[in-house]
Amino acid sequence: MRFAPALNQPLRRWIQVAAAVVSLLLAAQIARLAGLDRAVGVLCLTSLASLVIVVRLGWRQALLAASALTLLSIPAALSQSDPAGATLLMALTAFALGVSARWQSQPLYWLVVVSVCLLITNSPLPESPSASELIRLAAAVLASGGFTILLQGCLVPREPGSAALPLFSVAHSWRRSAAYGLLLASTTLVSTPIALQHHWGIAGLWLILTPFLVLRPFVRDAWKVALHRILGTVAGVLLVMVLAALLPQALPLQVPAIA
Numbered sequence: 001m002r003f004a005p006a007l008n009q010p011l012r013r014w015i016q017v018a019a020a021v022v023s024l025l026l027a028a029q030i031a032r033l034a035g036l037d038r039a040v041g042v043l044c045l046t047s048l049a050s051l052v053i054v055v056r057l058g059w060r061q062a063l064l065a066a067s068a069l070t071l072l073s074i075p076a077a078l079s080q081s082d083p084a085g086a087t088l089l090m091a092l093t094a095f096a097l098g099v100s101a102r103w104q105s106q107p108l109y110w111l112v113v114v115s116v117c118l119l120i121t122n123s124p125l126p127e128s129p130s131a132s133e134l135i136r137l138a139a140a141v142l143a144s145g146g147f148t149i150l151l152q153g154c155l156v157p158r159e160p161g162s163a164a165l166p167l168f169s170v171a172h173s174w175r176r177s178a179a180y181g182l183l184l185a186s187t188t189l190v191s192t193p194i195a196l197q198h199h200w201g202i203a204g205l206w207l208i209l210t211p212f213l214v215l216r217p218f219v220r221d222a223w224k225v226a227l228h229r230i231l232g233t234v235a236g237v238l239l240v241m242v243l244a245a246l247l248p249q250a251l252p253l254q255v256p257a258i259a
Helices: 011-034 035-059 059-081 083-103 106-121 131-155 174-197 204-221 225-244
Strands: none
Touching: 011 035, 011 131, 035 059, 035 106, 035 131, 059 083, 059 106, 059 131, 083 106, 083 174, 083 204, 106 174, 106 204, 174 204, 204 225
């Protein structure tokens, strides 16, 4: 998928920014056309995830990721009244993310995991969605990712020799990658039921995703880095809570971490 001539770096960056903005606007419009106004956030995340993957890995891998997210959106939407099913889906997604470290591509699929987690904790559909609503959601997710891939592939073709950002200093074996995937999956088996049981919404999203952020430096570097990340995360949450209590309620501020 290469329709544009070779671009110099400054021009490439500006076109990439423009393509990203247009992709987000298209995602928002797709949500409105599908009658899914609450799905704007998920569709925008889908567009950003597709954009990141297509830039570094090419349109085939990006289309595969968008298709996988489309398929996952259906059980994710259906899991609102099924905490066990949501936990299993999140655990499988976490395991797949860990295994992707085998190809040094874990950071590229991060937004896909965030999208699945958002669908589980803050579904844009009612608790018992109809078949037509599920189809519209899946079609909107696929359309958002597809338009982003097409736009990026046409306007900003991937540079020759472009490769994924390295995650680890040494190549991983299947055994180590699978162990990392199991480590991530085990955290979701604890955090997902807690988030869904208490209906924490966005706060539940952060509860599920925080171990992903903490465990990455633990596997890559050492336990001290993970400890520092944990302390920083706790300090950040406490700071947000203190500011939310001290700032005037009349201020037009939203605090997603404790909303």
